[in-house]
Amino acid sequence: MRYYAESDDLHDRTPLRYPPHILEEIRARLPASDVVGRRVRLKKAGREWRGLSPFNSEKTPSFYVNDQKQFYHCFSSGKHGDVFRFLMETEGLSFPEAVERLAGEAGVVLPKPSAETERADEQRRDALDVMELAAVYFEDQLRGQRGAQAREYLDRRALGEGVRRQFRLGYATGERYALRDHLAGKGVDKALMLELGLLATSETVAVPFDKFRDRVMFPITDIRGRVIAFGGRAMQADAKAKYLNSPETPLFHKGRVLYNLNAARKAAHDRGTIIAVEGYVDVIAMTLAGHAEAVAPLGTALTEDQLGLLWRHADEPILCFDGDKAGQKAAFRALDVALPMLEPGKSLRFAMLPQGQDPDDLLRSGGAGAIDTVLESAHPLVEVLWARETETSPLDTPERRAGLARTLREAVSGIRDETVRRFYRDDIENRLREMSGPRGGRGDYRGAAQPGRANGEPMRRRPRPGDPPPSPRIDFKFSPLLSSATPPPQGSAFREREAMIVSSLLVHTELLAIEEEDLSELELDNPDAQVLRSALLDHVAEGASTDSEVMASRLERAGLSEAAARLAALVRPGDRWSLDPHADPARLETTLRQAVILHRKAGTLNSELRQAERALADDPSEANFAWLCDVKERLAVIASADADAEDPETDEI
Numbered sequence: 001m002r003y004y005a006e007s008d009d010l011h012d013r014t015p016l017r018y019p020p021h022i023l024e025e026i027r028a029r030l031p032a033s034d035v036v037g038r039r040v041r042l043k044k045a046g047r048e049w050r051g052l053s054p055f056n057s058e059k060t061p062s063f064y065v066n067d068q069k070q071f072y073h074c075f076s077s078g079k080h081g082d083v084f085r086f087l088m089e090t091e092g093l094s095f096p097e098a099v100e101r102l103a104g105e106a107g108v109v110l111p112k113p114s115a116e117t118e119r120a121d122e123q124r125r126d127a128l129d130v131m132e133l134a135a136v137y138f139e140d141q142l143r144g145q146r147g148a149q150a151r152e153y154l155d156r157r158a159l160g161e162g163v164r165r166q167f168r169l170g171y172a173t174g175e176r177y178a179l180r181d182h183l184a185g186k187g188v189d190k191a192l193m194l195e196l197g198l199l200a201t202s203e204t205v206a207v208p209f210d211k212f213r214d215r216v217m218f219p220i221t222d223i224r225g226r227v228i229a230f231g232g233r234a235m236q237a238d239a240k241a242k243y244l245n246s247p248e249t250p251l252f253h254k255g256r257v258l259y260n261l262n263a264a265r266k267a268a269h270d271r272g273t274i275i276a277v278e279g280y281v282d283v284i285a286m287t288l289a290g291h292a293e294a295v296a297p298l299g300t301a302l303t304e305d306q307l308g309l310l311w312r313h314a315d316e317p318i319l320c321f322d323g324d325k326a327g328q329k330a331a332f333r334a335l336d337v338a339l340p341m342l343e344p345g346k347s348l349r350f351a352m353l354p355q356g357q358d359p360d361d362l363l364r365s366g367g368a369g370a371i372d373t374v375l376e377s378a379h380p381l382v383e384v385l386w387a388r389e390t391e392t393s394p395l396d397t398p399e400r401r402a403g404l405a406r407t408l409r410e411a412v413s414g415i416r417d418e419t420v421r422r423f424y425r426d427d428i429e430n431r432l433r434e435m436s437g438p439r440g441g442r443g444d445y446r447g448a449a450q451p452g453r454a455n456g457e458p459m460r461r462r463p464r465p466g467d468p469p470p471s472p473r474i475d476f477k478f479s480p481l482l483s484s485a486t487p488p489p490q491g492s493a494f495r496e497r498e499a500m501i502v503s504s505l506l507v508h509t510e511l512l513a514i515e516e517e518d519l520s521e522l523e524l525d526n527p528d529a530q531v532l533r534s535a536l537l538d539h540v541a542e543g544a545s546t547d548s549e550v551m552a553s554r555l556e557r558a559g560l561s562e563a564a565a566r567l568a569a570l571v572r573p574g575d576r577w578s579l580d581p582h583a584d585p586a587r588l589e590t591t592l593r594q595a596v597i598l599h600r601k602a603g604t605l606n607s608e609l610r611q612a613e614r615a616l617a618d619d620p621s622e623a624n625f626a627w628l629c630d631v632k633e634r635l636a637v638i639a640s641a642d643a644d645a646e647d648p649e650t651d652e653i
Helices: 020-029 032-037 083-091 095-106 115-143 145-156 161-166 178-184 190-195 261-271 280-288 304-313 325-341 359-376 381-391 398-413 418-436 480-484 492-507 509-521 527-541 548-557 561-569 573-579 585-618 622-646 648-652
Strands: 043-045 048-051 063-066 071-074 170-172 199-202 205-210 215-221 227-234 243-245 318-323 349-355
Touching (some): 020 083, 020 304, 032 048, 032 063, 032 071, 083 095, 115 170, 115 178, 115 215, 115 227, 145 170, 145 215, 178 190, 190 199, 190 205, 199 548, 227 280, 261 304, 280 318, 280 359, 318 325, 318 359, 325 349, 325 381, 349 381, 381 398, 381 418, 398 418, 398 585, 492 509, 492 527, 492 548, 492 573, 492 585, 509 527, 509 548, 509 585, 527 561, 548 561
Antiparallel strands (some): 048 063, 063 071, 170 215, 199 205, 215 227, 227 243
């Protein structure tokens, strides 16, 4: 078998050693303008980039690069292609050489050409074929007699036949083995159905059964429109999970996929923007309102990979969240993810819906115009950052205002791009001075976005006759005490603690109901801990048994048993009792809660430590040095608590 380059931009089929999905991943990680821009001086021209042809001598630019479509086109020479073709044309590289160079830059590990990799690619194509068979089956069920109730539900939501065809909606019947038997009749192996998340297992049922039952089905596709997973909306109000997604599979990694991105790409390119909402029906509602550029993450907070996908299609994507506490929480999480990644010209805008409404509610109550109004009033990221920190607590004392200043400076110092960080720092300092007023504390400190103020402008006292001029800023000289600063901790306690938390929950899955929310938000560095956490959260989301043997069987089927063993080996000797299936439940629950609290604090402080170090490097002032020392002191307290926890005598107290 030979692999071929599959690209909308190449008309030929070039023999190569690499499967198409590897090439797609490289393209996804390296914008065409970055690769081409190393050789051609490019300038932004609308939604594309323009420059002088690298192939012909010319005075008027006729060479264009499009990041959304990931191709270049030279009108003077007629040459066009993707990033691989560009290196072949300009540097004389062979196709494998171009792939290997760009893979190294993108951090993509290339498979070694072998019979095994060819089999793996063939298996991937077989898996995609099975997912397509499942999607067609669900569509047929929705159109058939057994889909009558689901059609009535969709009609009530104004999701008629045209919408159902456009988004390929389907229905999974309530029968336990309907999909399994249908696919088996077409020669699909049950093991493959399990691997693709179409079947599930339970301790009470001897054979695998359909994972999705009595649910409206939403196919999830990759960037090329191929079905790779499903989301299901329960028809019964008392279902354990209202929405259920496919688990992680060889085809589907939910943190790297955006629902509807394939269909939204053209509209995003035409409009120069892309909109991220919270769920499937929200995407459909936005499309019906005239915004086909809408996408959604898949049951998780927006990830760095998903944010990168959004930035490939627009410089300032709009995040449109529901008007409730959960929507606000999602917005703030996205802000924290985006802030360190900001670059010149790359940011986010936030559009918050009215209280208690999602896009579907707003479309039905106010029409498309109401949604347009919300989108047009979207706030820039800096405004949302300011509003979050100023609205959460009163700012009526000098100490509270000092705390606000510290929090904002910490957040801004985490921006990796030096230029953006400098402008954010200037903006925040100006806001802090304006908020405090000329006399440093006699203004209105309720924060941003107050009623009656345009564009979320914060309320502040106007200057009065006789006010003294603002106090001059104090410029501290570099402190000689910096040379006595201690090096940052090595982080072994952090790694051991995260290993203990996740490994304990793998053995004592009955505690997942208590720790689920904390576990989902915990900062984990170890890749094994991260993937095992996802398995735990999927387990509890599906309402599966809390029997540890069921969890162990799940890990074995997912190929995660070795990862679990590696993680358990990192648990320090003093904590290994927590891995005993017969450990005292009360002691275990208390220990686990304390470990989660310590871990969360340590993660926050380590992040703050990095911010403080960067702030001191940028501005070696006494204030920044004091901040660094303070963070290290607080980390030392946690280290002391870790040492006490490892002391056997302390355990007995």
